[in-house]
Amino acid sequence: MTKFYRLFPFLLLLSMICFYPVTNVFAAENDTAENELDISLSSKENLFDISNMKPGDWAPRTITVQNSGSKDFVYYMQLQNSGEKKLFNELLLEVKAGDKELYQGKLAEFESLPERELTSGTEENLDITIRFPEHLGNDFQGLESAFVFSFTAEGKEGTTVQAMTMGHVASVGPTPGGSNLPPTSTNIIILMLLGTLLVAGGIVLMIIRHYRRMKIAQ
Incomplete structure (x- = not known):
């Protein structure tokens, strides 16, 4: 038993020497495979x-x-x-x-x-x-x-x-004032149409008032 303990370090060193080349081969093979396909x-x-x-x-x-x-x-x-x-x-x-x-x-x-x-x-x-x-x-x-x-x-x-x-x-998130997302192009077109209708309506009203005043004057 004592002899075994004396020989144990030697056997461990011998096994490491034997397996070292094998592990190197596997590592080399893995490196090669990675380099081939990258x-x-x-x-x-x-x-x-x-x-x-x-x-x-x-x-x-x-x-x-x-x-x-x-x-x-x-x-x-x-x-x-x-x-x-x-x-x-x-x-x-x-x-x-x-x-x-x-x-x-x-x-x-x-x-x-x-x-x-x-x-x-x-x-x-x-x-x-x-x-x-x-x-x-x-x-x-x-x-x-x-x-x-x-x-x-x-x-x-x-x-x-x-x-x-x-x-x-x-x-984009809400601003501190709580405003919403900027209007999309569709929303802008709708706003422009509404504005045009309001302007057109105002012009029509002005024309009507003008003709009424002319009739009153006659």
Whole structure:
């Protein structure tokens, strides 16, 4: 038993020497796999960080998707809500690659871009625009929406890697005086029509009064 305790440190050292090359091989293999398939984004944190957005506003952004590895891959973009749903369900999204429109519709209805191919060492720009619909009323003031864009690259062997960027949109809130959201273009047109009707009515009344005075004078 005493001999065993004397030999124990030696056996432990021997086992470490034996397993060290094996662990290095696995680590090297993992590093190699990561280097072969690698997707990176020009915007690593927040693609959108917007405050005081109001009806009719839009925010364009451009993100560069890069194949930084040594293997070709196809990639697709997805979007997940990570905050409140009310504003998220109403915001509009547009995605373009050059002159080609890839998506136009509601943010909440976006599922995924069709697979796009990037060869090793190449990149492409995606133009992404968030729009605040003009018809949204005062019940959307002071709301926030948070979401995540995830880009997944897939190699020919089925290996996948992922990169993500965030989005945050906050609508304009009520002022200390309690005023509402700025009027939309539709509301402005209605106000202009009402003003025109009032002016026209005033002119008609003036003409009527003028003719009455002329009759009285006769």
